[in-house]
Amino acid sequence: MKNKLIMAIALVMALVAGWTATTTTAQAATDDSLAQVQKSGKLVMGTSPDYPPYEFQATVHGKSQVVGMDVAVGKKIAKDLGVKLVVKSMSFDSLLVALQTGKVDMVISGMNPTPARRKNVDFTHTYYQGGYSIVINKSDKGIYKDKDSFVGKTIGAQTGSTMYTESKKQTSGTTVKGMTSVSDLILGLQSHKLQGVAMEKPSAQAYVANNKELAMIPSKFNLSASDTSASVAFAKGSTSLVAAANKSVDQIRKQNLVNKDYLPAAGKYLKTNTVNTSMLHYWKAFLKGIEYTLIITVCSVFFGFILGVLLSLARMAQGGVFATALRWLATAYVEFIRGTPMMVQVMFVYFGLGLIVNLPALTSGIIAISLNSGAYIAEYIRGGINSVDKGQTEAARSLGMTKGYTLRYVVLPQALKNIWPSLGNEFITLIKDSSIVSIIGVSELIFQSNIVRSDTYRGVAPIAVIMVLYFIMTFTASRILNHFERKMQHD
Numbered sequence: 001m002k003n004k005l006i007m008a009i010a011l012v013m014a015l016v017a018g019w020t021a022t023t024t025t026a027q028a029a030t031d032d033s034l035a036q037v038q039k040s041g042k043l044v045m046g047t048s049p050d051y052p053p054y055e056f057q058a059t060v061h062g063k064s065q066v067v068g069m070d071v072a073v074g075k076k077i078a079k080d081l082g083v084k085l086v087v088k089s090m091s092f093d094s095l096l097v098a099l100q101t102g103k104v105d106m107v108i109s110g111m112n113p114t115p116a117r118r119k120n121v122d123f124t125h126t127y128y129q130g131g132y133s134i135v136i137n138k139s140d141k142g143i144y145k146d147k148d149s150f151v152g153k154t155i156g157a158q159t160g161s162t163m164y165t166e167s168k169k170q171t172s173g174t175t176v177k178g179m180t181s182v183s184d185l186i187l188g189l190q191s192h193k194l195q196g197v198a199m200e201k202p203s204a205q206a207y208v209a210n211n212k213e214l215a216m217i218p219s220k221f222n223l224s225a226s227d228t229s230a231s232v233a234f235a236k237g238s239t240s241l242v243a244a245a246n247k248s249v250d251q252i253r254k255q256n257l258v259n260k261d262y263l264p265a266a267g268k269y270l271k272t273n274t275v276n277t278s279m280l281h282y283w284k285a286f287l288k289g290i291e292y293t294l295i296i297t298v299c300s301v302f303f304g305f306i307l308g309v310l311l312s313l314a315r316m317a318q319g320g321v322f323a324t325a326l327r328w329l330a331t332a333y334v335e336f337i338r339g340t341p342m343m344v345q346v347m348f349v350y351f352g353l354g355l356i357v358n359l360p361a362l363t364s365g366i367i368a369i370s371l372n373s374g375a376y377i378a379e380y381i382r383g384g385i386n387s388v389d390k391g392q393t394e395a396a397r398s399l400g401m402t403k404g405y406t407l408r409y410v411v412l413p414q415a416l417k418n419i420w421p422s423l424g425n426e427f428i429t430l431i432k433d434s435s436i437v438s439i440i441g442v443s444e445l446i447f448q449s450n451i452v453r454s455d456t457y458r459g460v461a462p463i464a465v466i467m468v469l470y471f472i473m474t475f476t477a478s479r480i481l482n483h484f485e486r487k488m489q490h491d
């Protein structure tokens with residue numbers, strides 16, 4: 001039995017691996033990138049809006065949206081192509097994956113066209129020249145002078161960024177801590193977990209201008225030309241699209257549009273940002289987060305339950321080769337899902353399946369969580385069915401009921417009563433764990449709190465707010481579930 005189980009698991013893994021290999025090689029076709037964008041009428045730009053003045057979240061006419069000089073660059077490229085610009089936010093370290101898997105058409109995110117990145121994506125000419133600085137707490141002014149003053153201390157840099165790689169390479173005796181978002185790094189700085197944060201100079205200036213407790217120092221990093229320039233990235237081989245974008249980029253350079261128009265415009269949004277930072281002001285964002293969190297949870301438990309019933313039945317199938325195969329497959333599935341992190345599954349569905357069918361983030365999130373939840377629910381159901389006394393089935397069968405009828409009308413109703421508490425638990429767990437889909441950019445509660453954090457430059461308050469909101473949701477849900485549980489116990 002053990003050996004067969006291992007074989008079944010190996011088979012599933014081999015299938016997954018084989019499929020991944022075929023889908024990644026299938027990409028290198030002829031270049032119709034420009035024609036495709038023009039046909040769809042829109043150009044999707046991926047960016048990580050935690051980097052003012054390049055890109056950041058701001059409230060414009062009462063609505064939170066991504067603004068900044070990179071968005072202006074994106075708009076110009078889209079306009080020159082005669083299409084509409086669509087901005088998609090995600091974490092900086094997901095951007096290039098999103099580009100390679102076709103989730104976005106281009107990446108503009110203050111990104112340096114390094115040789116390592118050039119291996120995987122194509123870049124346009126440079127549209128802006130940056131350089132590194134280090135942000136510190138103003139109270140530490142005089143203690144730290146440049147990258148070499150942090151011996152025995154910790155500096156932070158965004159994961160996947162060139163600052164992270166260079167800080168690792170060019171400092172010694174300094175701990176370099178990577179975090180997904182620059183807003184988190186600033187928070188780490190303010191709570192003294194970090195003594196410095198490395199980022200591009202214009203961004204450092206923006207953070208310092210927005211926060212009286214921060215200051216900046218020169219980095220003194222040894223940088224190559226590619227490390228100080230920002231370019232637009234396109235999928236490898238999209239020659240026609242890059243050529244078209246280069247025309248816009250060249251104009252931007254020639255007319256000095258970034259310095260003359262885009263940066264001053266971004267600066268204005270930066271100021272409006274500091275007007276109202278009360279959490280109440282953002283109730284709409286939090287409400288939207290709650291809405292998405294609940295949609296994801298309810299859908300996932302619903303589909304997870306259906307999948308769970310099927311899986312548990314498959315796991316208990318008896319007689320014949322077919323039943324045995326079914327049993328092994330279901331067992332392998334359950335083991336595999338329970339043995340891999342949900343976060344990886346979410347990314348796999350979004351980016352991996354995305355190579356075949358381009359699913360929106362919300363759908364991908366619901367699919368991944370349902371698939372995950374199904375495996376757990378299957379086990380609860382199996383346990384529930386097994387806990388129904390054998391005599392019940394025997395009695396029903398001897399009364400002449402068919403197998404299916406017995407299962408449906410005698411066993412399952414009793415089983416449901418037994419598994420109800422576990423199902424309720426699963427629901428409550430998912431309210432909390434669905435937050436994982438924020439990594440693929442679904443606007444659930446955590447995602448919204450990140451937006452509020454970058455919008456207000458306040459780190460702790462939004463976290464406290466969502467903590468309370470999560471508790472209200474789970475507490476209410478558990479009250480409701482308890483009520484039904486008590487009702488079921490009456491008979």
Ligand code: ARG
Pocket residue numbers: 047048049050051054055092109110111112158160161162163182200
């Ligand atoms: N220029 C750096 C890089 O290319 C960091 C860019 C960070 N951008 C952002 N939107 N957070 O790695």
